[in-house]
Amino acid sequence: MNIILLGPPGAGKGTQAEILVEGRGMVQLSTGDMLRAARTSGTEMGDLVAGVMDRGELVTDEIVIGLIREQLEKGGSGFIFDGFPRTLAQADALANLLDEVGQSLDHVIAMEVNDEALVGRIVNRAKQAAAAGQPVRADDNEESLKIRLMEYYKKTSPLLGYYHAKGQLRWVPGLGEIDEVAAAIAGVLDA
Numbered sequence: 760m761n762i763i764l765l766g767p768p769g770a771g772k773g774t775q776a777e778i779l780v781e782g783r784g785m786v787q788l789s790t791g792d793m794l795r796a797a798r799t800s801g802t803e804m805g806d807l808v809a810g811v812m813d814r815g816e817l818v819t820d821e822i823v824i825g826l827i828r829e830q831l832e833k834g835g836s837g838f839i840f841d842g843f844p845r846t847l848a849q850a851d852a853l854a855n856l857l858d859e860v861g862q863s864l865d866h867v868i869a870m871e872v873n874d875e876a877l878v879g880r881i882v883n884r885a886k887q888a889a890a891a892g893q894p895v896r897a898d899d900n901e902e903s904l905k906i907r908l909m910e911y912y913k914k915t916s917p918l919l920g921y922y923h924a925k926g927q928l929r930w931v932p933g934l935g936e937i938d939e940v941a942a943a944i945a946g947v948l949d950a
């Protein structure tokens with residue numbers, strides 16, 4: 760089974776992906792994590808994406824599609840796409856890539872949250888990281904966050920209509936406790 764976790768920044772996609780990896784042995788493909796790894800690798804691509812990410816903008820479709828292609832070509836199944844696709848072009852590319860490797864998409868899980876909760880969560884994440892002496896993400900500040908939210912509404916939220924039209928969209932409430940959200944997602948996967 761291959762799924763997409765779709766939702767604005769701070770919706771809890773990464774947290775839920777982790778639960779699915781542990782509980783079901785699925786494979787998380789987070790373009791955010793891949794890009795954060797790339798930016799510390801000293802490669803040209805890393806330098807290219809660092810500024811864009813820190814501002815809260817989207818990196819180019821070409822780069823993220825390339826990263827996902829690399830992973831899919833390694834084989835396997837049971838993928839959780841986390842933070843990808845974020846544009847309609849990426850969604851089309853994903854459909855083609857899955858087709859090429861003989862896989863398909865089973866569910867697109869949309870996490871329903873409200874903006875105030877998102878801002879609170881992200882500000883909290885930054886505070887907790889700082890308090891624990893851990894690195895704070897450079898894009899977890901109010902200015903980048905505004906841009907990240909706007910990027911989401913402008914470029915990513917159209918995917919809700921796209922996947923609805925394909926009959927693949929499943930809504931889950933994203934605002935509950937972590938295990939409540941996990942249970943809602945499990946309900947979709949086990950239906």
Ligand code: ADP
Pocket residue numbers: 767768769790791792794811812813815816817818819820823841842843844845846849898907
């Ligand atoms: P968030 O916690 O905001 O959902 P991620 O960790 O998924 O963020 O991604 C962090 C940043 O990485 C994004 O703001 C963007 O700059 C870049 N990024 C991640 N995935 C994509 C993608 N699919 N397309 C374009 N940019 C991406």
